[in-house]
Amino acid sequence: MSAFFIRLLLIAAVSSWSVSSMGTIRSIPHPSKPVKTTTDNRPAPEVPPIPVQNDPQTTTDASPAADEAEPSPGKKKRTVEKRRHKKRVRRCYTGASPRQRRTIRRWQRVPRIRKPKYREGFRDLVIHSVNLGERIRVFPFLPNGELDPAVMDQIENALRDKHTAASHPIHPRLVKLIYRLADHFKARQINIISGFRETREKNEGYHGKGRAVDIVIPGVSIAALARKARQLGRVGVGLYPNSGFVHLDVRTGPSYFWIDRSGPGKRSCLRRVLTKTAAKWDRRWRPRHDEPKRHKNRKGKLRGALPAPTVVVENQTIAEEQSDLNSIPEHGL
Secondary structure: HHHHHHHHHHHHHHHHHHHHHHOOOOOEEEEEOOEEEEEOOOOOOOOOOOOOOOOHHHHEEEEEEHHHOOOOHHHHHHHHHHHHHHHHHOOOOOOHHHHHHHHHHHHHOOOOOOOOOEEOOOOEEEEEEOOOOOOEEOOOOOOOOEOHHHHHHHHHHOOOOOOEEEEEEHHHHHHHHHHHHHHHHHHOEEEEEEEEOOOOOOOOOOOOHHOEEEEEEEOOHHHHHHHHHHHOOOOEEEEOOOOEEEEEOOOOOOEEEEEEEEHHHHHHHOEEEEEEHHHHHHHOOOHHHHHHOOOEOOOEEOOOOOOOOOOEOOOOEEHHHHHHHOOOOOOHO
8 A cells, every 4th residue: 555655646746847847948039039038937028139339230220320310511501501591581671660651551642633634645744752742744745756855854853862952864765664654554643752863882773873763653553563564674673562662774684573572771672573574575575665655535536636737828827818719709810
């Protein structure tokens, strides 16, 4: 009996040892993914490998990141230019004070003056210099279609410098273009914000040469005025929304259009626009387009046509001579 029990105990001991040894067997970790186990047979959290300086794989992976962190010289230059442009834009004052807004509304107010009159098909022109407080009404063109020299002297005086009262001859084509704009919009008056400007600098500009004006047509938006002025060809047209006027100058070269949103007396914010449109209207321009058009009434006659002058022949008019001939009987001839 004792031998039998001893055998049973040995078998039980061997079986318990085998079960305990099987529970403690660990799984072989993958060489690229090490796994650690705890005493309760649960895998421990993974720890990222620490890069080694001498590891070639780590250095090759880190090199692209280093290249992205350091931009190229061209990219650095563009970034610096963008920052400088932003600084320039910030310095530019793009607004109008309440006082300037009231002034713009006053410029746009249509004056209570009579409608334009006509003479030999040409209308009259009312020019109001807002800074000088002067208004003139003239017929720029003679019956033959040429500019009147006496009227040109009056326009020159109306466009003189407001500070020094100095005047300069106005370019004839500039007067023709002002007339065309007034005729197109049927304006009763042209407000001149600035005409001739006397300057001591070598680069006088178009104002210093009598080839430019800053104008406003009462009742016409400055955007519509600038749009029409751009179609004249061989001109410079600047739109000043916050200052409230349109710059117009005559040029021998190509046209140049721009927008300047700076307020009066502030730093310029000039930006060129519509380069293709300028080239298109320059190609279409011809010198004959600057000449004024004669207006006719419904009967096809010139508006404001002057009566035919009577010719005196030996102190007797042609009409009186014709009446005398009609009174003579036929047999008396």
